[in-house]
Amino acid sequence: MLNRVKTRSIGFWLELVGGVLAIVTLVMGMTQNALVTNTNFDVPTVVLLILGAVLAIAGFFVDFDFWALLPAACFFVALGLVAIGGAPVIADWFNKVVYSGGNLSCVIAYLSMLGASSLLSIAACYLPASKKN
Amino acid sequence: MKKTKKNVWRGVAATMGLLTTIAFCGASVANANAGGINNFLGISGATTPSGDGETRFASSYGELSDENLKKLIADEMDYCAKQLEEGSVLLMNNGALPLSSSERKVTLFGRASADIQYRNSNGGGSADPAREINLKKAMTDAGFTINETLYNAYASSATKRNKAGDETADIGEEKLSFYTDALKATFADYSDAAIVTLSRWGGEGTDMSRKDSEGVSQLALHPSEKDMLNMIKQSGKFKKTIVLVNSVYALELGDLEEYGVDACLWIGNPGYYGLAGVANVLTGKANPSGRLVDTYATNSLSSAAMQNYGGDYYINSSELAAHENKYVVYAEGIYVGYKYYETRYEDCILGRGNANGSAGIYASKGGQWSYADEIAYPFGYGLSYTTFSQTLDSCEYNASSDTFTAKVTVENTGDVAGKTPVELYVQLPYTEGGVEKSAIQLVAYGKTGELAAGASETVEISFNRYLMASYDTSAHGGKGGYILDEGTYYFAVGSDAHDALNNVLKAKGASGMVDPFGNPVSGDPDCVKTYVLSAKDDTSYQKSAYTGNEVANLFDYADANYYYDAPVVTYLTRSDWQGTFPKTVVLTANDKIKAALETHNYDIKKGKKSLESVPYEKPANLTLADMWDVPFEDEKWTTFVQQLSIEDLAKLVNENYGQSSIDSIKKPATVTSEGSEGCSKKYLFGDKGIATGYAANTLLAATWSHEMQEKYGDFYGEDALYCGVHTTHGPGAGTHRSPYSGRNAEYFSEDSVISYYVGMETVTAMAKKGLANNFKHFFLNDQENGRQGIATFSNEQAIREQYLRAYEGGVTGEGGIAMMTSYNRIGCTYMAADPTVQFKLLRDEWGYKGYTMTDYIQAGEYSSTPDAIIGGTDIFGGNDRVTEIKQLVLRNKKTSGDLVEAMQASAHRIFWTYTKTSMMNGLTSNAVMTDFVAWWQYALIGIEAGIALLTAAAVAMYVYTAYFRKEKEVA
Structure with missing residues (x-):
């Protein structure tokens, strides 16, 4: 185990941070219930966030070169779904008219954290999968 | 080298993956809001007419052409100036x-x-x-x-x-x-x-x-x-x-x-x-x-309505969701606007009901409520460069038509020519402890032509007696209904509501009257006529004049007291101004309130009918063109809507500044413009400029001219013909319950009767040109604060006499073919899912046949799609619920039959409305249906395809460098 810790590249650790952020976002989203409730954190989003985090952790145990792409893909799509759900809330802010309700701060927080997850996972993809590589 | 390259390509592939996501999500959001974006950009897919068939709704300017549009615009420009000449005060x-x-x-x-x-x-x-x-x-x-x-x-x-x-x-x-x-x-x-x-x-x-x-x-x-x-x-x-x-x-x-x-x-x-x-x-x-259509108070906070304006949070609001935690209580009852100030004034003059007490003082001096101190300019007020005298010659009742006809002689007593409104008011007999009555209420109006100095004109005004009936919830053994109490009815004209009331007071032998500025006045008995009813009439309006169905209490659930064991709201009564002047109502949401606030009640799995038991997608070769002039009740409509597939029915649920075409029945794409002050679209003719934008609807009402109000609807409809627009959002007939309401410009007045008439004049004229007005925002949406989901509490008398009557003229007239409901709740029930309003009132009592659509609600947890459909909503404005409703039906085939039947009933109402619009112009059974795709949508498709292609290339390069390329030795 210690050996695997030593062989993990910085890319793995970046992706792991992205996974942690995804889980934090998920917890926030499930408890705050504050975006646009009937589109936020629906089943696909929840599955993608969990899957992304699991795949990021799984990178500890596997040495496939392509592996870093998998959590990244999950984070991207989850980010997209949250963006689609949050768009009306952001539009309300621009228009200064409430059509959707929702909490802009939460939307920005979700998008920021998932954006960070996505960028970290992109950075991970540019780096070697493990120190052996 | 290989290691470096494969890492780079992996990174590039990931980067492109993110860009692909952004492109697709951005396009998804944009396409979901295509109607709004096109509206904003002034892009229109409208074509007019819909085909080469018959023109059902013609322009008064002849064939639609560049030349005739010029004439129309010239007339509209003159009209816009005239609106200010006749509407400014x-x-x-x-x-x-x-x-x-x-x-x-x-x-x-x-x-x-x-x-x-x-x-x-x-x-x-x-x-x-x-x-x-x-x-x-x-x-x-x-x-x-x-x-x-x-x-x-x-x-x-x-x-x-x-x-x-x-x-x-x-x-x-x-x-x-x-x-x-x-x-x-x-x-x-x-x-x-x-x-x-x-x-x-x-x-x-x-x-x-x-x-x-x-x-x-x-x-x-x-x-x-x-x-x-x-x-x-x-x-x-x-x-x-x-x-x-x-x-x-x-x-x-x-x-x-x-x-x-x-x-x-x-x-x-x-x-x-x-x-x-x-x-x-x-x-x-x-x-x-022009004359005021709102009261101008010395202090804008002084009205009875302002004491509970803007909305409050339940004490235990933290236990409630965002769309559940706010409420507003209309504790002023019927005493809205001038009905508060003028009624309290009369009771001050007559020494009744503790009217001169200290409650509600905002500008009065000396500790006693004083009308002249509290009021700057009364309802109906306005000056001229000349002066007029008015005499109410007669006000005769015709029992066979149930109408009164008043004759008013107006003389220009000044030095210059001018015109003036004739404002006819009535005072109903009031008994302390009986049904609440305003001391004076508008019942009809007219306007003179241009009168030269010294010239006179007799203006004749007719109105239905129904408009002066009061709603008594205790009538007919508690079933409720409209009544006319026994006693003397005083009809009066005056230069404004206050002047008319002073004339009534004079006729009643009162003294001590003052004008709005505190000057003593005596009143003019020549401006008053009486009508005596020897016995209470509670039968004339027991049956709806529109449908023949019984009129009875409907809105007990709109009263906050309904939810509590002991009364929590004391409504203002003129029998005790001091004791009942509204105070801020503080509420705790109890279990009954919480249960009523729940909006997700419809469980499709508990439906009684299976999908296969409901006839749908049954070919009958009927197209929309075949439905021209088919009466709403005709069975042919059933055959027509049963042709539709679930996919087609689901398409009808959504409206985003239009609806897509339906090829199976040759229904063209619907083109919808925003309102309320004209079409927000470009003309399809001439220089293709933006359609004319008119003055605020409040100013339209302030003209007090049926002719100007009808002409507005006519020009709006003409513009719609020239823009290829079939439906529009506005105007509306919400009430200026408060001067603070952000939406007052789209509504007419604080008074329900002037709103009744202006609404009727405008939407009828619009409909004659084939334009359906989504008459908004129905109803009790008289503030913007907390409008999404706010619980709005009022009593039935106020609801009927004030807030519903404002819409009633437009909805029950020829132009009542489309309606937009509001974001708020009636009591605790979300308006768009309220079957009492949408079925019992609109359809059973008022005989309304057209569709109802929601206000543009992009989301919101309280707006449950199936609940709203079952509750009477036909169309959802703004967001896309097509996929949701389709999946709901198709994934629950054993029990979704009831929902499909409701969707078919909606389709019936929607298409019936469409047959009353210019969509039918030129429409034939063999028309070719195409949906408009804007240039930016093509551009988005190009961008998506380009990025997706580059992503695929990056992935391919990564796979190649990682797994297929031979490794080079690094030097």
């Missing part, structure tokens, strides 16, 4: 107006003079730069020379209004420091008059603020405005000071004289082309004949 004038022909060098003051608030709502036609008339142009065209130095300083100033509804709201007026010595030095050369514009800006989602950035109510005269007026006065340069009030929100104008103001003209929101009419009024080319 002269509030004070010490002889300063009209300006003489030698008074043409003027200075325009107030930053708004260079930035007029043309309109307040978010919709309606925007400005056509080629036609726009700002104040400078209007004045210059009328022969004025304006102080351009000051005007340009305003125009280039960085100061802006801020529409916020809170303490950051800013009226955008310049501070005193703005007026440098250099600017002040210009005053002397343009000193015939200082013309000062005071402006306010609210609108959708934003009520007026009760405390803004200057620390005062947004409706008060602001420190910056007072400083400006004082500066003008103290400069000693100007012969006259004239104020233009550019606001649909009733400002506190009681002290203008203290600041040296000589005349004041209310111009509301004049639209982009109406200011020429204001200039005509200033020069005397036109004589103003």
Whole structure:
């Protein structure tokens, strides 16, 4: 185990941070219930966030070169779904008219954290999968 | 080398993956809002006519053509000016107006003079730069020379209004420091008059603020405005000071004289082309004949309604979701606007009901409530450059038609020509402890033609007796109904509501009356006629005049008291003004409230019918063209809608500034424009400019002219024909329950009867041109604060006499073919899912046949799609629920039959409405249906495809470098 810790590249650790952020976002989203409730954190989003985090952790145990792409893909799509759900809330802010309700701060927080997850996972993809590589 | 390259390609592939996500999600959001984006960009997929068949709704200008459009626009421009000539209200004038022909060098003051608030709502036609008339142009065209130095300083100033509804709201007026010595030095050369514009800006989602950035109510005269007026006065340069009030929100104008103001003209929101009419009024080319349609109080917080305005949170609001935690209580009952002030005034005069007590004092001096102190200008008020006398010659009842006909002789007793409204009011017999009655209420109105000095005209006004019936919830053993109490009914004309009431009081033998300014008056008995009802009539309106169905109580659930064991709301009664003047109602959401707030009640798995038991997708070869003129009740409609697939039925659920075409029945794409002050689309003819944007609907009402109101609907409909528009959002008939409501510009008045008439005139005229008005926002949506999901509590009498009657004229008339419901709740029930309103009232009692659509609600947890459909909603504005409803039906085939039947009933109503629109122009059974795709949508497809291709290439390169390329030795 210690050996695997030593062989993990910085890319793995970046992706792991992205996974942690995804889980934090998920917890926030499930408890705050504050975006646009009937589109936020629906089943696909929840599955993608969990899957992304699991795949990021799984990178500890596997040495496939392509592996870093998998959590990244999950984070991207989850980010997209949250963006689609949050768009009306952001539009309300621009228009200064409430059509959707929702909490802009939460939307920005979700998008920021998932954006960070996505960028970290992109950075991970540019780096070697493990120190052996 | 290979290791580096594969890492780079992996990174590039990931980067491209993110870009792909952004592109697809962005396109998804954009396409879901295509209607709104096209609306914003002025792009229209409209074509007119829909085919080469018969023209069912023709323009009054003949064939649609470039040449005829020019004639139409020219007439509309004249009309826009006339709206201001007939709708602007002269509030004070010490002889300063009209300006003489030698008074043409003027200075325009107030930053708004260079930035007029043309309109307040978010919709309606925007400005056509080629036609726009700002104040400078209007004045210059009328022969004025304006102080351009000051005007340009305003125009280039960085100061802006801020529409916020809170303490950051800013009226955008310049501070005193703005007026440098250099600017002040210009005053002397343009000193015939200082013309000062005071402006306010609210609108959708934003009520007026009760405390803004200057620390005062947004409706008060602001420190910056007072400083400006004082500066003008103290400069000693100007012969006259004239104020233009550019606001649909009733400002506190009681002290203008203290600041040296000589005349004041209310111009509301004049639209982009109406200011020429204001200039005509200033020069005397036109004589103003508008009258107020709202009460102007000395203190804007003083009405009974304001005591519970804006909404409060339940004490235990933390236990509730965002769309559940707020409420507003209409504790004032029927005493809205002038009905409060005038009724309390009568009771003061007659010494009844503790009317002169201290409760509700905001401006009265001496500890007793005083009408003249509390009121600046009453409902119906307005001056002219001439004077008129009015005599109510007769007011006769015709039992066979159940109508009264009043004859009013009007004489121009002044020196110049002019026209004037004839305002006919009634006082109903009131007994203490009986059904609440306003001391005076408008029942009908008319307007004279242009009367030369000394000329007279007899104006004849007819109205249905139903409009003066009161709603008694205890009638018929508690079933409720409209009644006319036994006693004497006083009909009166007057220069305003207060004057009419004084005339009634005189006829009743009262004394001690005063005018709005506190001057003693005696009243004029020649302006009063009586009608005596020897016995209470509770049967005449027991059956609906529209359907024959029984009229009975419907809205017990709208009363907050319904939810509690002991009363939590005491409604204002004139039997005890002091004891019942409303206080802020504080509520805790109990279990009954919480249960009623739940909006997700429909469980499709508990449906009684399977999908296969419901006939759908049954070919019958009927197209929409075949349904022209088919009566709503005809069985052919059943056959028609049963042709539709689930996919087609689901398509009808959504509307985003239009609906897509349905090829199976040859239904063209629906084209919808925003409103309320005209079509927000471009003409399809001529120079393809933006359609005409008119003055605020409040100003339309203030013309008190049926002819002007009907003409507005007609021009709106003409524009729709030239834009290829079939349906539009607005106007609306919400009530100006408070001067603070952001949406007042889209509504007509604080009075339900004038709204009844204006609504009827306009939407009927629109419908005659094939335009369906989504009459908005039905109903009890009289504030913007918390509008999404706010629980609105009122009693049934107020609901019926005040808030429903305002819509009733439009909805039950020929133009009542489309409606937009509101975001709020009726009691605790979400309006769009309220079967009582949408079935029992609208369809069973009022006989309404058209569709109802929701306001544009993009999401919101309380807006449950199946609940709303079952509750009577036909269309959802704004967001895409097509996939949701389709999946709901197809994934629950064993029980989704009931929902499909409701969707078919919706389809029936939707298509029936469409057959009443210009969509039918030229439509034939063999029309070819295509949906419009805008240029930006093609561009998005290109971008998506390009990025996806590059992503695929990056992935391919990664796979190649990682797994197929032979490794090179690194040197």
